[in-house]
Amino acid sequence: MIKALKNYGLWILLILSHFTWAQEGEKEKLKLIELQAEVSHNTAVMHQLDSAIYLSENERYVEADERFIYVMRNLRSIPSDLTFYFGKNSFYLKKYRQSIDWLNKYIQLKGTTGQYSEQAVEWLRKSEVELLKERVTESAQAKEILSRDFTIDCGPAGKVVCPVCMGKTVIIKKNYFGESYKTCPYCSKHGYLSCTDYNKLVKGELKPSGD
Numbered sequence: 001m002i003k004a005l006k007n008y009g010l011w012i013l014l015i016l017s018h019f020t021w022a023q024e025g026e027k028e029k030l031k032l033i034e035l036q037a038e039v040s041h042n043t044a045v046m047h048q049l050d051s052a053i054y055l056s057e058n059e060r061y062v063e064a065d066e067r068f069i070y071v072m073r074n075l076r077s078i079p080s081d082l083t084f085y086f087g088k089n090s091f092y093l094k095k096y097r098q099s100i101d102w103l104n105k106y107i108q109l110k111g112t113t114g115q116y117s118e119q120a121v122e123w124l125r126k127s128e129v130e131l132l133k134e135r136v137t138e139s140a141q142a143k144e145i146l147s148r149d150f151t152i153d154c155g156p157a158g159k160v161v162c163p164v165c166m167g168k169t170v171i172i173k174k175n176y177f178g179e180s181y182k183t184c185p186y187c188s189k190h191g192y193l194s195c196t197d198y199n200k201l202v203k204g205e206l207k208p209s210g211d
Helices: 002-057 061-074 080-092 096-110 117-145 195-202
Strands: 159-161 170-175 178-183 192-194
Touching: 002 061, 002 080, 061 080, 080 096, 080 117, 096 117, 159 195, 192 195
Parallel strands: none
Antiparallel strands: 159 192, 170 178
């Protein structure tokens, strides 16, 4: 009887072991299927990236932009080369702020050793120049619209966040070697402007400290 029970127990143990192995086998199969699906997905997305680069190099910038965005939305990890090409393509679309952000990202990732580091610095310089031109134009247009007799109401607080430093009291500029910091010459280290100074600023009449 005891021997029969031992044999029965061993038989049960073998069945349970076989069941466990079967379960583990199914888990491994599911993992393999998921991995294959992920590889297939990533391969398809990378084909879209190649297509985006091709379109950009053939001056089809709007189509390239759409595909770059698709790639960014469908990859968990963004390839460093994409940051360069997207930044460069953004320049041609006159999205200079966007171009600067993505080219800076490439420089931060690759430094001076990246395949496109020198080009990234050059396109970054071009974008900064064009962005500055835009700001000058916008400032001139604002000055034309806002006559000297026109005053903006700043609300009950009587002050506004400094639009030059965005309230940070310092102006941060990214360059090839990192970041440089400069105290904002308009808000006197407060991060905001009085309503009077704000109206002078938008009219181009507020002089920076030190001038």
